[in-house]
Every structure is written in structure tokens, then in C-alpha cells.
Amino acid sequence: MLVRKACIRDVEEMHQLIQMYAEQGLLLPRTVQSLCEHLQCFFVAELDGRIVGTAGLHILWKDLAEIRSLAVHPDVQGQGIGRQLVERLIEEAAALGVPQVLSLTYQTAFFAKLGFQVVQKETLPHKIWKDCIHCRKFAHCDEVAMIYYTTAPVPVHA
Numbered sequence: 001m002l003v004r005k006a007c008i009r010d011v012e013e014m015h016q017l018i019q020m021y022a023e024q025g026l027l028l029p030r031t032v033q034s035l036c037e038h039l040q041c042f043f044v045a046e047l048d049g050r051i052v053g054t055a056g057l058h059i060l061w062k063d064l065a066e067i068r069s070l071a072v073h074p075d076v077q078g079q080g081i082g083r084q085l086v087e088r089l090i091e092e093a094a095a096l097g098v099p100q101v102l103s104l105t106y107q108t109a110f111f112a113k114l115g116f117q118v119v120q121k122e123t124l125p126h127k128i129w130k131d132c133i134h135c136r137k138f139a140h141c142d143e144v145a146m147i148y149y150t151t152a153p154v155p156v157h158a
């Protein structure tokens with residue numbers, strides 16, 4: 001299994017994987033166009049020539065990036081692929097100098113295993129919610145906010 005940067009030929013399989021979980025209400029849906037536009041943010045897990053996992057890192061602010069569209073195919077869950085994808089995103093955030101990685105998620109046990117800590121959503125900066133207005137759960141969001149600190153928290157000035 002290889003975790004690598006996504007490229008255009010992966011987009012259809014990434015879309016199918018994300019769409020499957022979007023239909024179950026576990027992920028926000030994404031269009032093929034949106035995946036193309038944000039392709040540079042994405043990593044994929046490739047196994048025997050097949051895309052079995054995907055994850056994107058969206059930079060929200062100077063000190064905060066968010067994991068988006070994390071998905072591992074049901075056939076290969078529980079084999080450490082989700083962990084490798086998230087660890088790759090954390091490395092990417094650290095390399096970019098962004099110290100905190102956020103996930104808005106229902107998968108609290110998974111993210112806790114990876115060292116994420118639950119934070120109160122109210123403590124997050126308002127600017128991060130701008131994409132949430134497109135979400136059908138906007139008015140009654142029940143996802144849990146969890147953050148991984150790549151370094152000790154430091155104040156970042158606007």
C-alpha cells in the first residue's frame with residue numbers, strides 16, 4: 001500500500017469513494033470539479049493499482065488546517081490505512097508551518113487513537129465556518145471538533 005499525492009487520474013475513484021460515504025451521511029459530498037480544483041490538497045492510498053483511501057488538507061488560517069474527505073474503502077478498513085493518511089496530512093501541515101490540524105468528525109475513537117483532542121467548537125475561530133453554510137447539517141451540526149497539535153500551542157497573530 002502506498003500513500004502518495006493525488007493526481008488527475010485518481011479523481012474518478014476518489015469521487016466514488018467519497019460519494020459512497022456522503023450517501024451514508026458520513027462525509028460531505030464533493031463534485032468532480034471540486035476535487036480537481038483542490039487536487040493539490042489531496043493524498044490517496046493506492047493498493048494493487050486501486051485507490052482505496054483518500055484525504056485532503058484544507059488550510060483554514062495561519063495556525064489551523066482541516067482534514068477533509070477522509071475515506072478508506074470498507075474492504076480495507078482496520079489495516080492502518082486511515083492512520084497513514086492522517087499522519088501524512090499532519091506531516092504536510094507541519095512542513096507548511098501550520099501547527100494545528102482539525103477534524104470535524106463522528107469518528108472520535110479513531111482520531112483519539114491518533115492523538116487528537118476534543119475541543120469545544122465555540123472556541124474555534126468564526127472564519128472556519130464559512131464552508132459550513134453549504135452543509136445540510138449547518139443548523140444542527142453534531143460533529144465533534146478534534147485537534148492535533150504538531151507543536152505546543154502558540155498564539156498566532158492575525
Ligand SMILES: CC(C)(COP(=O)(O)OP(=O)(O)OC[C@H]1O[C@@H](n2cnc3c(N)ncnc32)[C@H](O)[C@@H]1OP(=O)(O)O)[C@@H](O)C(=O)NCCC(=O)NCCS
Nearest residue numbers: 026070071072077078079080081082083105107109110113
Ligand atoms: C474513519 C476511517 C477513515 C478509519 O480508517 P481505517 O483505515 O479503518 O483506520 P485504521 O485501520 O488506520 O485505524 C487506526 C486505529 O484506529 C482504530 N479505529 C479505526 N476506526 C475505529 C472506530 N470506528 N472506532 C474505534 N477505533 C477505530 C483502529 O482500531 C486502529 O487502532 P490501532 O492503531 O490501535 O490498531 C474509516 O473507517 C472510514 O473511511 N470511515 C468512513 C468515512 C468517515 O467516517 N471518515 C471520517 C470523516 S472525518
